[in-house]
Amino acid sequence: GAVVSQHPSRVICKSGTSVKIECRSLDFQATTMFWYRQFPKQSLMLMATSNEGSKATYEQGVEKDKFLINHASLTLSTLTVTSAHPEDSSFYICSARVMATGNTIYFGEGSWLTVV
Amino acid sequence: QKEVEQNSGPLSVPEGAIASLNCTYSDRVSQSFFWYRQYSGKSPELIMSIYSNGDKEDGRFTAQLNKASQYVSLLIRDSQPSDSATYLCAVNPQMDSSYKLIFGSGTRLLVRP
Numbered sequence: 745g746a747v748v749s750q751h752p753s754r755v756i757c758k759s760g761t762s763v764k765i766e767c768r769s770l771d772f773q774a775t776t777m778f779w780y781r782q783f784p785k786q787s788l789m790l791m792a793t794s795n796e797g798s799k800a801t802y803e804q805g806v807e808k809d810k811f812l813i814n815h816a817s818l819t820l821s822t823l824t825v826t827s828a829h830p831e832d833s834s835f836y837i838c839s840a841r842v843m844a845t846g847n848t849i850y851f852g853e854g855s856w857l858t859v860v
Numbered sequence: 861q862k863e864v865e866q867n868s869g870p871l872s873v874p875e876g877a878i879a880s881l882n883c884t885y886s887d888r889v890s891q892s893f894f895w896y897r898q899y900s901g902k903s904p905e906l907i908m909s910i911y912s913n914g915d916k917e918d919g920r921f922t923a924q925l926n927k928a929s930q931y932v933s934l935l936i937r938d939s940q941p942s943d944s945a946t947y948l949c950a951v952n953p954q955m956d957s958s959y960k961l962i963f964g965s966g967t968r969l970l971v972r973p
Contacts, residue, residue, distance in 0.1 A: 837903045847892070848894075849950075849959065
Protein backbone atom coordinates (compact mmCIF):
# COMPACT_ATOMS: atom_id res chain seq x y z
CA GLY A 745 0.00 0.00 0.00
CA ALA A 746 0.88 3.65 -0.13
CA VAL A 747 3.25 5.00 2.50
CA VAL A 748 2.25 7.78 4.84
CA SER A 749 4.86 8.90 7.32
CA GLN A 750 4.24 10.82 10.52
CA HIS A 751 6.72 12.62 12.72
CA PRO A 752 7.35 12.67 15.60
CA SER A 753 6.07 9.31 16.77
CA ARG A 754 6.14 10.45 20.39
CA VAL A 755 6.37 13.91 21.86
CA ILE A 756 6.14 15.31 25.34
CA CYS A 757 5.52 19.00 25.80
CA LYS A 758 4.82 21.35 28.65
CA SER A 759 1.37 22.74 29.24
CA GLY A 760 0.89 26.02 27.39
CA THR A 761 3.37 25.31 24.63
CA SER A 762 2.67 24.38 21.03
CA VAL A 763 3.68 21.24 19.22
CA LYS A 764 3.74 20.45 15.52
CA ILE A 765 3.09 17.05 13.96
CA GLU A 766 4.03 16.37 10.34
CA CYS A 767 2.35 14.01 7.93
CA ARG A 768 4.03 13.14 4.65
CA SER A 769 2.96 11.05 1.69
CA LEU A 770 6.16 9.35 0.56
CA ASP A 771 5.32 7.79 -2.77
CA PHE A 772 2.26 9.63 -3.98
CA GLN A 773 0.71 13.05 -4.06
CA ALA A 774 -2.06 13.61 -1.54
CA THR A 775 -4.48 16.38 -2.33
CA THR A 776 -6.52 15.41 0.69
CA MET A 777 -5.29 14.35 4.11
CA PHE A 778 -7.25 13.72 7.27
CA TRP A 779 -6.38 14.19 10.91
CA TYR A 780 -7.81 11.92 13.57
CA ARG A 781 -7.51 11.81 17.32
CA GLN A 782 -7.86 8.68 19.39
CA PHE A 783 -8.10 8.51 23.16
CA PRO A 784 -7.24 5.22 24.90
CA LYS A 785 -9.76 2.46 24.26
CA GLN A 786 -11.86 4.73 22.06
CA SER A 787 -12.39 4.92 18.35
CA LEU A 788 -10.85 7.32 15.90
CA MET A 789 -12.48 10.71 15.82
CA LEU A 790 -12.07 12.76 12.67
CA MET A 791 -10.79 16.23 13.52
CA ALA A 792 -10.42 17.84 10.14
CA THR A 793 -9.98 17.36 6.43
CA SER A 794 -6.86 19.00 5.06
CA ASN A 795 -6.90 20.12 1.44
CA GLU A 796 -3.75 21.14 -0.40
CA GLY A 797 -3.67 24.86 -1.03
CA SER A 798 -6.85 25.69 0.85
CA LYS A 799 -8.20 25.94 4.36
CA ALA A 800 -8.90 22.81 6.32
CA THR A 801 -12.45 21.72 7.00
CA TYR A 802 -12.96 21.08 10.69
CA GLU A 803 -15.48 18.69 12.20
CA GLN A 804 -18.05 20.03 14.59
CA GLY A 805 -16.64 20.68 18.04
CA VAL A 806 -13.00 20.91 16.92
CA GLU A 807 -11.43 24.30 17.61
CA LYS A 808 -9.72 25.50 14.47
CA ASP A 809 -7.69 28.09 16.34
CA LYS A 810 -6.33 25.45 18.68
CA PHE A 811 -5.59 22.79 16.09
CA LEU A 812 -3.90 24.57 13.22
CA ILE A 813 -3.66 22.59 10.01
CA ASN A 814 -1.48 23.54 7.07
CA HIS A 815 -1.35 21.63 3.79
CA ALA A 816 1.07 23.69 1.77
CA SER A 817 2.24 20.98 -0.59
CA LEU A 818 0.93 17.81 -2.16
CA THR A 819 3.09 15.67 0.13
CA LEU A 820 2.96 17.45 3.48
CA SER A 821 0.28 18.38 5.98
CA THR A 822 1.01 19.63 9.47
CA LEU A 823 -1.07 19.76 12.63
CA THR A 824 -0.07 22.23 15.31
CA VAL A 825 -1.61 21.88 18.73
CA THR A 826 -1.43 25.35 20.20
CA SER A 827 -1.39 26.17 23.92
CA ALA A 828 -1.50 22.49 24.71
CA HIS A 829 -3.15 21.25 27.87
CA PRO A 830 -3.02 17.82 29.54
CA GLU A 831 -6.47 16.99 28.13
CA ASP A 832 -4.96 17.29 24.64
CA SER A 833 -2.80 14.26 25.38
CA SER A 834 -3.85 11.69 22.84
CA PHE A 835 -2.85 9.60 19.83
CA TYR A 836 -2.99 11.77 16.70
CA ILE A 837 -3.12 9.98 13.38
CA CYS A 838 -3.05 11.37 9.89
CA SER A 839 -4.25 9.65 6.78
CA ALA A 840 -4.19 10.37 3.09
CA ARG A 841 -6.42 9.56 0.19
CA VAL A 842 -4.82 7.72 -2.71
CA MET A 843 -6.80 8.44 -5.84
CA ALA A 844 -4.86 5.91 -7.90
CA THR A 845 -6.20 3.03 -5.81
CA GLY A 846 -9.86 3.91 -5.79
CA ASN A 847 -9.60 6.63 -3.15
CA THR A 848 -8.34 4.22 -0.53
CA ILE A 849 -7.31 5.84 2.74
CA TYR A 850 -3.93 4.97 4.22
CA PHE A 851 -2.79 5.91 7.70
CA GLY A 852 0.45 7.24 9.09
CA GLU A 853 2.08 5.58 12.07
CA GLY A 854 0.48 8.01 14.50
CA SER A 855 1.93 10.43 17.03
CA TRP A 856 1.58 10.06 20.76
CA LEU A 857 1.29 13.47 22.40
CA THR A 858 1.73 13.82 26.15
CA VAL A 859 1.21 17.23 27.70
CA VAL A 860 2.66 17.58 31.18
CA GLN B 861 -27.97 6.76 16.53
CA LYS B 862 -24.29 6.46 15.79
CA GLU B 863 -23.36 6.57 12.12
CA VAL B 864 -21.34 3.35 12.29
CA GLU B 865 -22.00 0.76 14.96
CA GLN B 866 -19.99 -2.23 16.01
CA ASN B 867 -20.15 -4.58 18.96
CA SER B 868 -17.20 -3.68 21.17
CA GLY B 869 -16.54 -7.30 22.13
CA PRO B 870 -14.28 -8.84 23.02
CA LEU B 871 -15.04 -11.59 20.55
CA SER B 872 -13.11 -14.65 21.64
CA VAL B 873 -12.54 -17.53 19.23
CA PRO B 874 -10.19 -20.52 19.33
CA GLU B 875 -7.28 -20.72 16.95
CA GLY B 876 -8.35 -22.11 13.59
CA ALA B 877 -11.97 -21.02 13.94
CA ILE B 878 -13.87 -18.49 11.85
CA ALA B 879 -14.23 -15.05 13.39
CA SER B 880 -17.25 -13.05 12.29
CA LEU B 881 -17.23 -9.30 12.79
CA ASN B 882 -20.30 -7.18 12.10
CA CYS B 883 -21.00 -3.54 11.40
CA THR B 884 -24.13 -1.51 10.66
CA TYR B 885 -24.31 2.00 9.30
CA SER B 886 -27.00 4.63 9.27
CA ASP B 887 -26.42 6.56 6.05
CA ARG B 888 -28.35 4.67 3.41
CA VAL B 889 -26.50 6.25 0.49
CA SER B 890 -23.02 5.32 1.70
CA GLN B 891 -20.98 3.83 -1.11
CA SER B 892 -17.59 2.80 0.26
CA PHE B 893 -16.85 0.47 3.12
CA PHE B 894 -13.58 -0.52 4.71
CA TRP B 895 -12.23 -2.82 7.36
CA TYR B 896 -9.10 -1.80 9.25
CA ARG B 897 -7.12 -3.71 11.83
CA GLN B 898 -5.54 -1.85 14.73
CA TYR B 899 -3.08 -3.37 17.15
CA SER B 900 -2.81 -1.75 20.55
CA GLY B 901 -0.82 1.46 20.40
CA LYS B 902 -0.53 1.39 16.61
CA SER B 903 -2.36 3.10 13.78
CA PRO B 904 -4.97 1.29 11.68
CA GLU B 905 -3.96 -0.78 8.69
CA LEU B 906 -6.29 -1.48 5.79
CA ILE B 907 -7.51 -5.06 5.41
CA MET B 908 -10.34 -4.87 2.91
CA SER B 909 -12.45 -2.46 0.96
CA ILE B 910 -15.84 -3.29 -0.52
CA TYR B 911 -18.13 -1.22 -2.69
CA SER B 912 -20.72 -3.62 -4.14
CA ASN B 913 -23.27 -5.93 -2.59
CA GLY B 914 -22.07 -9.46 -2.05
CA ASP B 915 -18.83 -11.06 -0.95
CA LYS B 916 -15.24 -10.08 -1.58
CA GLU B 917 -12.48 -12.49 -0.66
CA ASP B 918 -8.80 -11.81 -0.04
CA GLY B 919 -6.83 -14.67 1.43
CA ARG B 920 -8.30 -15.61 4.81
CA PHE B 921 -10.52 -12.52 4.83
CA THR B 922 -13.99 -12.15 3.33
CA ALA B 923 -15.94 -8.93 3.42
CA GLN B 924 -19.69 -9.07 2.95
CA LEU B 925 -21.89 -6.11 2.09
CA ASN B 926 -25.68 -5.83 2.14
CA LYS B 927 -26.71 -2.28 1.32
CA ALA B 928 -30.43 -3.00 1.70
CA SER B 929 -29.83 -4.03 5.31
CA GLN B 930 -27.07 -1.43 5.78
CA TYR B 931 -24.80 -4.14 7.02
CA VAL B 932 -21.19 -5.02 6.37
CA SER B 933 -19.25 -7.88 7.88
CA LEU B 934 -15.76 -9.35 7.94
CA LEU B 935 -15.05 -13.06 8.19
CA ILE B 936 -11.62 -14.28 9.19
CA ARG B 937 -11.01 -17.94 8.39
CA ASP B 938 -8.44 -20.08 10.17
CA SER B 939 -8.02 -17.42 12.86
CA GLN B 940 -4.53 -17.06 14.26
CA PRO B 941 -3.39 -15.55 17.58
CA SER B 942 -1.71 -12.82 15.52
CA ASP B 943 -5.18 -11.78 14.33
CA SER B 944 -5.93 -10.62 17.87
CA ALA B 945 -6.54 -6.90 17.50
CA THR B 946 -9.31 -4.34 17.26
CA TYR B 947 -11.13 -4.34 13.94
CA LEU B 948 -12.55 -1.05 12.79
CA CYS B 949 -15.37 -0.70 10.30
CA ALA B 950 -15.25 2.53 8.32
CA VAL B 951 -17.78 4.11 5.99
CA ASN B 952 -17.55 6.97 3.53
CA PRO B 953 -20.83 8.75 4.29
CA GLN B 954 -23.03 9.97 1.48
CA MET B 955 -21.32 10.88 -1.74
CA ASP B 956 -18.65 12.83 0.08
CA SER B 957 -16.11 14.04 -2.44
CA SER B 958 -13.46 14.36 0.25
CA TYR B 959 -13.74 10.63 0.97
CA LYS B 960 -13.49 11.19 4.69
CA LEU B 961 -14.16 8.07 6.70
CA ILE B 962 -16.37 7.65 9.71
CA PHE B 963 -15.26 4.85 12.00
CA GLY B 964 -17.14 2.55 14.29
CA SER B 965 -15.88 2.08 17.80
CA GLY B 966 -14.22 -1.20 16.84
CA THR B 967 -14.57 -4.83 17.86
CA ARG B 968 -11.79 -6.38 19.86
CA LEU B 969 -10.96 -9.87 18.65
CA LEU B 970 -9.11 -12.36 20.81
CA VAL B 971 -7.89 -15.57 19.21
CA ARG B 972 -7.06 -18.17 21.83
CA PRO B 973 -4.12 -20.52 21.08
